[in-house]
Amino acid sequence: MKLALFVGCFAIGIHAGELPERVDHSSSPYFPPIIRQTHESCAQEVGLYYMMTYAWNRHHGTSAEMPENQFAAGFVWNFLNRGEDRGAELAEGWQMAQAHGVPTMATYGDRSHEPLGAWPHGYALYHDAMKHRVRGYRFFPLATADQLGDAKRWLHQRGLLAIEGRLRGCQWNADQSLILRWGHEGNGHVMTYVGYDDGVGHDLNGDGRLTNDMDLTDDGEVTLADWERGAFIAVNSYGRDWGAEGKAYVLYRESAVTPFQRGRWAAAVDVLPVYQPQITLRLVLQTSCQAAVHLSLKADDGEAFTPLLFAIAPQIEPHAPNSPERYSRFTTG
Numbered sequence: 001m002k003l004a005l006f007v008g009c010f011a012i013g014i015h016a017g018e019l020p021e022r023v024d025h026s027s028s029p030y031f032p033p034i035i036r037q038t039h040e041s042c043a044q045e046v047g048l049y050y051m052m053t054y055a056w057n058r059h060h061g062t063s064a065e066m067p068e069n070q071f072a073a074g075f076v077w078n079f080l081n082r083g084e085d086r087g088a089e090l091a092e093g094w095q096m097a098q099a100h101g102v103p104t105m106a107t108y109g110d111r112s113h114e115p116l117g118a119w120p121h122g123y124a125l126y127h128d129a130m131k132h133r134v135r136g137y138r139f140f141p142l143a144t145a146d147q148l149g150d151a152k153r154w155l156h157q158r159g160l161l162a163i164e165g166r167l168r169g170c171q172w173n174a175d176q177s178l179i180l181r182w183g184h185e186g187n188g189h190v191m192t193y194v195g196y197d198d199g200v201g202h203d204l205n206g207d208g209r210l211t212n213d214m215d216l217t218d219d220g221e222v223t224l225a226d227w228e229r230g231a232f233i234a235v236n237s238y239g240r241d242w243g244a245e246g247k248a249y250v251l252y253r254e255s256a257v258t259p260f261q262r263g264r265w266a267a268a269v270d271v272l273p274v275y276q277p278q279i280t281l282r283l284v285l286q287t288s289c290q291a292a293v294h295l296s297l298k299a300d301d302g303e304a305f306t307p308l309l310f311a312i313a314p315q316i317e318p319h320a321p322n323s324p325e326r327y328s329r330f331t332t333g
Contacts, residue, residue: 025155044074044090046191050160104132131276132275163191165182169186179248191235192234192236193266194235231249233247265323294306
């Protein structure tokens, strides 16, 4: 049996078969050090710093410990935050990384004190970004046992997943290692699923057992919502003081019972292993209002092209129904 996930413009085959009981990519040399975000940049830290970095290093067999092999989430986030300390969509970051690219941390440097919304400058920085691009991405539902199986196969065979949950009011187990329920209030927060463990669980009904075959929700059937055993391994961008050294388990069932609809979806990404720009245009622009800058380029025999950074109308193809991608400002439909 072979399942196909269509991510952007390409298809990825995932072979169904025997899965190990535990997978944890956070110990891989391809996974970067756990960081603490400085602003409301969780989606870009997950989509670019954690996930794009992992995918790039896994393909090239390089170490994610090195700044030249880590991708700068702040480069994209500061284009998207509208000059405020506000979040931006996961899909928006990947769309920009697909259209323009992301520089490495070695080129980007420490910009933690840069003003909110300040666009980075310097030709070398943008030229470096052009070489590192997302090939495609996919949002897919994660609320049934079959969908859980697809997610676990992806984690085992290909890499990481992004998930969104509410942290305010979330319920932990006694030793703060396992999230039983995400919170029911506040905004969502994007995190990275780096693996899973089928042996981790919690006795929800207090019968002294961990079961996946009892109807705990009293709805007349046994579904993922009734599972007590099995958990994802989540990495946060709140530093190592969160959870257990920056990580926590999250029960599989939570994606099936959460009322937060975004939490019922996962997202995956892949990168272009090599991209070398053939023609570039070097411009110097100065403005006090980013929104006032509109740019289009046209060859004598071609159509006008507007880079995504300067687009004044949606540029991306329509999304799947109910997908979190629909919140992207670049999405048509």
